[in-house]
Amino acid sequence: INHFVTDTDAEVQAVKDFVAGQGAEAVLSRHWELGSEGSADLATKVAELADADTADFAPIYPDDMSLANKIQTIAKKIYRADGAVMDPKILAQLKLWEEQGYGNLPVCMAKTQYSFSTDPTQRGAPTGFTVPVREVRLSAGAGFIVAVCGEIMTMPGLPRVPSAESIHLNDAGQIEGLF
Incomplete structure (x- = not known):
């Protein structure tokens, strides 16, 4: 439970x-x-579960599946969509990355967190929709492909002076400047 200060004991118990x-x-x-x-x-609970060796984890697609099919599989199996929609330019980009040796990378979907669809007003797990992929990005260093779906901003804009510029360690080795 991702607890916040406004959560009541009754809510947590519920x-x-x-x-x-x-x-x-x-x-x-x-x-x-x-x-x-x-x-x-x-963290202790996660470690206990991992050490128990009782999980039946299996990836939803093999590494050697095409990148476009990986996106389709995620859309259908995870989001329960009818499929993903990708224009020829995106399909060509994915094919090029496969030819360049990136085809075995996993896919990360960037979309609204409010719905399994890409429409934030369709809350929960709607059915009868497609996932429009408007852009794909190669994160070669990190080792994955990002499929940007719907109208989502993947990196918020920063102010002229980001907060990170005022964060530092003081002489005692303590962090200062965090909010």
Whole structure:
């Protein structure tokens, strides 16, 4: 549970009860407030689950699948869309990257967080839609392809003087300038 200061104990308990009713466990994380200390319980739980070796993880597509088919697979299997729509220019770009040796990279979809569709007003998990891919980006150093879908801004604009310029370590080795 990504806890915020405005969350009440009753709300947290309601989430825990609901998740327990689904056969799982919700773990409270207060990392925004307490840093690593606030996420220690969550980290411990994740480590326990990983070490238990009980997961049945399987990728949704093989590495050697074409990039366009990887995008289609994500759209259909994850978002439950009828498919992804890509114009010939995007398909040509993906094909070129495959020819250049980047075809085995995974795909990251950049779209609204409010809906499985690319329409933020269609909340939740609608059906009967397609995912329009308007741009693709190669992140060769990081090792993935980004499919930019719908009207989404992937990097917000910065002010003339970004906050990062005032963040530094003082003489005692403590961070100063964070909000």
